[in-house]
Amino acid sequence: MPQQINLCTPILLTQKRYFSAHTMAIALGVFLVLGAALCGAWVWNLDRASASYKQSLANHAVELTSLKAAIQRSQASAAPVDPALLTLLTERRNAVAQREKLKEALNEGMLRPGWGHSDRMAWVARSIPAPVWITHMRMDGTRFEVSGFTLEPAALNDWVDKLSVSPLMQGLKLATVKVQNATATTPAVPAPAASTASAAAAPARAVWSFTLVSVEPVAHAPAAPASTAGARP
Incomplete structure (x- = not known):
């Protein structure tokens, strides 16, 4: 008796693989495209907002210049200054200050090309003198700290001057310079067996x-006037 096979049986059908490599690759590609589009839109909006703030600041600067010129003309004519001009000048100054704060908040956390931490590290690495080697480096927006060892302390002087005049250190001021003799605590480098005798005869080099620390200067508040409590007229 001939036998029949039902090819439509679910067991014999090809099972759908929802998490196959091909499906995952397509989903990842879609996510990457969407992420790139969102990042591009965010950068475009940020550039437009920054350009708008710059234009607004330029307009306010022109208005401030014209108001100052009007006040100077009023003073030159020996006439009393118009209070309306002073009020308008104060309002414009406050508007400019507010715009500048908004611009700083908008650009907060953004690093200009060539001014990032990696650029600063690369510049420091290129400027290290020959008798100096670095063991620790730490930096952020308000602090730069580097430590290590040197065979010639005098080599640190030129290096410190070079660091202080670098544009990458703009806004930072050298606050701490600490140099100590570390000959006794520095681990010795193992020498080859052939030069053991000569190394033992030669004196250890100092x-x-x-440690160099540069920080952002702290703005000091103006000193309060001396107290006149108890004074009599």
């Missing part, structure tokens, strides 16, 4: 440890 090694100094150093």
Whole structure:
């Protein structure tokens, strides 16, 4: 008796694979395209807002210049200054200050090309003198700290001057310079067996440890006037 096979049986059908490599690759590609589009839109909107703030600041600067010129003309004519001009000048100054704060908040956290931490590290690496080697480096927007060892403390002087005049250190001021003789605490480098005798005869070369710290200067508040409590007219 001939036998029949039902090819439509669910067991014999090809099972759908929802998490196959091909499906995952397509989904990942879609996510990448959407992410790139969102990032591009965000950058475009940010550029437009920044350009708008710059234009607004330029307009306010022109208005401030014209108001100052009007006040100077009024003073030159020996006439009393118009209070309306002073009020308008104060309002414009406040508007400019507010715009500048908004611009700073808008650009907060954004690093200009060539001014990032990696650029600063690369510049420091290129400027290290020959007798100096670095063991620790730490930096952020308000602090730069570097430490290591040197065979010649005098080599640190030129290096510190070079660091202080670099545009990448703009806004930071050298606050701490610490140099100590670390010959006894510095681990010795193992020498080859052939030069053991000559190394033992030669005196150990002095090694100094150093730490350089540059920080953002803190603006000091103006001193309060001296108290006149108890004074009599």
